[in-house]
Amino acid sequence: MLKYKFLDKIMSDVMFEAYGKNPKELFENAAEALSSVICKIKEVKPKETEEFEIKADNLEDLMLNWLQAIIAIVDTEQKFFSKFEIEEISETKLRAKLSGEPIRPELGETVVKAVTMYKFKLEKTDKGYTATVSLDI
Numbered sequence: 001m002l003k004y005k006f007l008d009k010i011m012s013d014v015m016f017e018a019y020g021k022n023p024k025e026l027f028e029n030a031a032e033a034l035s036s037v038i039c040k041i042k043e044v045k046p047k048e049t050e051e052f053e054i055k056a057d058n059l060e061d062l063m064l065n066w067l068q069a070i071i072a073i074v075d076t077e078q079k080f081f082s083k084f085e086i087e088e089i090s091e092t093k094l095r096a097k098l099s100g101e102p103i104r105p106e107l108g109e110t111v112v113k114a115v116t117m118y119k120f121k122l123e124k125t126d127k128g129y130t131a132t133v134s135l136d137i
Contacts, residue, residue, distance in 0.1 A: 001128075004033035014110070014135045015119065021128040023059065024086045027066055027094065030131050031084035034067050034115075037135060038074060039107045044082035046099030053095045060122045062094060063131055067115045070098065074112075078103045110137050 004018040016033045020026030035041050054069055056062035074080065081100035088095040118134040 003029040006033075012137060013116065013118065014112075014137055016133055016135075018131045018133065019128060023089050023129060026122075026129040026131055027063065027086050027089060027096075028084045030063065030067060030133060031070055031081075031098075033133070034070055034112065034135065035081050035084070037110050037137070038071075038112050039080035039082075039103075039109050041080075041082050043107055044080045045101050046081075046083040047101040048079065049097050049099045050077070050079070050081075051095070051097050053093065055093050057092060059091050060120075062089075062092065063122050063133075064115055064117075064120070066094060066096075067133065071112055071114065073098065074103075080104075080107055112137055 002019055004016050006016045014037050018030035018033050020029050054065045056065045079100050080103055081098045083099035085097045113136045116134045116136050121132040123130055
């Protein structure tokens with residue numbers, strides 16, 4: 001099954017669609033897509049692990065908060081991530097582990113400023129779940 005694909009790459013935004021057979025897989029694949037924009041994900045070693053919890057009013061907001069939290073952790077902790085494990089997820093809360101390593105310039109790709117609401121969509125389909133996400137770069 002396809003994990004994610006990039007849709008539009010214009011000068012100020014990157015848009016992708018992430019897929020999953022359930023919310024856990026969808027959120028992990030969306031995080032992987034985001035990270036593949038930020039860094040050379042295949043070269044980032046999962047040396048250090050961060051655990052955290054995200055809350056929201058619904059699954060759509062949870063996705064936005066999840067991706068925005070990853071961007072914030074990259075910025076504040078100066079780490080790139082290559083492994084994302086959702087340990088627990090509901091409509092309003094998730095607990096996850098992110099694994100990666102300290103930022104090295106040769107691993108960097110694109111600075112992502114934020115997740116935007118532009119064409120944002122999260123839906124349940126007959127094949128599972130799909131999220132369309134736009135990133136401000």
